[in-house]
Amino acid sequence: MIKRTLFFGNPAYLSTKNEQLVVNYPEKEKGEKSIPIEDLGYVVLENPQITITNGLLMKLVQNKTAVITCDQQHLPCSFLQPLVGHSEQTARFRHQLNASVPLKKNLWQQTVTAKIENQAAHFLQQGKNALRLKRYAKEVRSGDLGNEEALAAAFYFQNLFDLDGFSRNQKGVAPNNLLNYGYAILRAIAARALVSSGLLPSVGIFHSNKYNAFCLADDVMEPYRPFVDSVVYDIVETGCNLEEFTTNMKSQLLCIPTLDVVLDGKLSPLMNAMSRTTASLYECFKGSRRKIVYPEFA
Template sequence: MHLFISNYGAFIGKKSERLMVKENGKVVGEYPFHDLEHITIDSLGVTISSDAIKECSEHGITISFMTPGGDSYALLYQPTLNGTVLTRREQLFAYRDERGIEMAKCFVKGKIGNQINTVKYFAKYRKTANPAEYKAVCSLVDEMAMLAGTLPQIKGTCIDEVRGSIMALEGRISNLYWECVKLLFSGNVQFPGREHRGAQDPVNSLLNYGYAILANQVERALVMAGLDPFGGFLHVDRPGKKSLVYDFIEEFRQPVVDRAVIAAVNKGMDIKIEDGLLDLATRKSLAAKIIERLEASERFQGRKQSLKTIIQAQARRIATFLRGEAKYKPFICGW
């Protein structure tokens, strides 16, 4: 279970074998620790007891802290990383050889595949309802697929030699993808195009908040697989930048967040902005939709599995690839 605490002034404590949540001095929820996997706190003024933190650590429950604007600023998890020291050593060594290039290309390949399939998923309902829009979207998808075919042609001996080429290709395809998304909204909402931190329009505010939730899920999976969230390949190293989180999240933005946001907007979701931020009701509604997507099933390795399970499995696949024990194949959702 993924529990969200969004109300100002809430108190989180321990009562026997349960996590207890109080608001205004009254108990509003009790949750057995064995039922919890993740707690996200996205409000200011929330208090959590050391007893609750200790119990969460012992049960492997991650605690994420976010601002109401979707900026993640802390993540608490067990101090003992799973996996072997060999995994982290090989992760750092891989930056200097062709494994780093392979990982970066896999992340981008997964992102492109999921962008194309997400567009196809929503476009198929417009084939008869809006043929002109469907034709325009298909034209953009064809161009995306054509550009994607050039990814294998990028060659080098280490990621620093080819990062610019990979990122440039990814950027061109993403621009086409967001043009498709704009068409898919069919005028239901004004969408100026993709904007990141600081965006105040409804769609980008939803996307940025959703990606923050996903980033915490992704980091948790990487840590549990014994990987260093800061040791990425596609995204450059900077102090405090969790490059591998930014790398790995690319594979899951569309199936988890974009699908939830596009569907919600087209179904007339009531999106309210207060002081440049999503209001509490909108954040709660979106968080529920993101969690629903994480619990949704996709075909993976020959059977249906939840997306959150697939994220964890793919994190472990990264580790086995870096140790030279298996190939890495990006996850691409169906449509």
């Protein structure tokens, strides 16, 4: 089942009744609205004047709905996740924490290869020469010792957008603002799927920054990034003012969880594909399989 994403950009009072999320607005002319909680996958809270009850938060967490809050720049800055995401959580933690260094290096090699291959496929979709990216993908070694990921990313972003002065930098010029927003949504999707698979989002296979609580989410989301890039590319091609982050732009980026991706030769919503990816990652930690299931950009 495809879960819905709700975005709240205006002041609102959010509560719950009869297993529904109930929305009330300060404006009297706007009537009360309700949505079944079981249908929700993500709730994005942007406006600082939103009030949400603890009862609703409890039900959202029990439904494994990701609650995402935004900062003053309107970028997602926090993610609410359940303490218990899987019935076998403790055993799964042990498998993850006991993963050997060679295994993690192999998993990172698979991840980087899949990411660069998807970047190359995105290039081809936009009519760009992808031969260099394909070469980088073939040269990835265990643990990515040659740092092919960084080399590929530098070439990829230097040539993706036909914009003067653009370089990939979180605080750089637009469309970095759109990329940051899309990647933040993708990160929440990855974290939600990891928790549901009984894994620790903070213990990565490559990322290991002690100040990062989502190292593993940052690992598994890498091959999914080109899907976000594709959405941003389409927005850029419209010729709109990229510095003005409009509601329409946000609505397009908030559709990322429901994007169709190809997984094992079949179309699947991105959020479902991510769950398949994290489930296969656990099986790799457990030793029952050798490859992570990642989508192919098509």
